[in-house]
């Protein structure tokens with residue numbers, strides 16, 4: 504016969520075992536909290552909305568769950584303001600206790616977010632910001648990017664311009680990480696292939712008083728102008744460039760952010776018509792994933808998909824790949840990271856894998872604006888990987 508002590512001990516341990524397994528199961532049943540830190544006001548507002556909408560689209564296509572867990576959202580408008588970034592990111596991580604940070608658009612804001620993600624070991628997925636350091640000197644196991652580095656499309660355009668025989672170019676951009684890295688990338692591709700940059704012009708973000716710069720460009724008469732602008736400011740720039748009479752005399756080249764999601768605002772058939780840009784997406788890409796994605800996005804949100812929505816959709820796909828591998832247990836971060844590193848994302852842009860530093864290795868397309876679309880002309884560079892300078896991982 505069992506002693507009374509042994510009997511009680513067995514009962515107590517059985518109760519503990521039940522409690523442990525039921526809290527374990529409970530943990531799997533509580534939703535995963537996704538923290539969107541994105542711009543919902545200002546020059547990048549439409550970009551933030553398209554990323555958010557497309558992320559949610561992928562989740563709803565999968566019954567509202569990833570890796571078996573319901574997905575719940577909390578969002579903060581980062582206003583593309585680096586001075587508010589640390590506080591905003593801390594609010595999501597510490598007060599809202601999000602499981603994953605998704606953001607953002609502006610490189611300066613994303614760099615501050617990444618510091619918070621590092622301190623707290625929070626998983627972070629960047630659905631746009633192209634700052635080199637995010638997957639370069641500041642790379643970390645818990646940070647992934649589903650977009651690009653500013654260098655990727657810019658470098659491709661530099662090579663293209665030089666190969667077309669252009670010799671002298673002027674660059675113009677907002678003076679912050681994205682603009683500087685983009686014009687540097689163009690410069691690298693252009694000068695390596697025989698071109699010269701005759702002037703590098705900048706203005707503070709997000710100013711749109713372009714007139715003095717356009718006057719200077721007209722006086723310099725270069726073979727081409729390369730710019731980095733995006734969102735609302737990009738639409739205004741295209742209009743001002745055409746109104747200054749430069750469109751027909753000095754070819755305007757850019758990373759595709761100039762014309763993605765901005766054609767409507769700049770005037771279909773007007774200022775954007777015919778512009779050449781390079782990007783990791785184009786409107787008419789022929790693959791079944793892209794067809795289905797564009798149709799569903801347009802049906803759900805009554806607006807056309809663009810590169811930003813593709814990046815947001817792929818951020819959700821990447822999170823899904825990680826969560827499926829750990830059956831929804833986001834606390835198993837090491838295993839989740841391993842699965843995300845190995846994932847092949849079936850993107851509307853074409854399938855891609857991630858580099859060692861967690862940035863997409865992807866084709867860069869040369870596109871031309873025709874009507875409402877950024878039409879594909881050719882693959883400009885196949886499988887372009889960012890050099891990931893300074894990343895030790």
Ligand code: PHB
Pocket residue numbers: 547608609610611631632633634653681732733734760
């Ligand atoms: C950036 O700040 O990295 C950035 C912003 C908008 C874009 C592209 C890059 O369209």
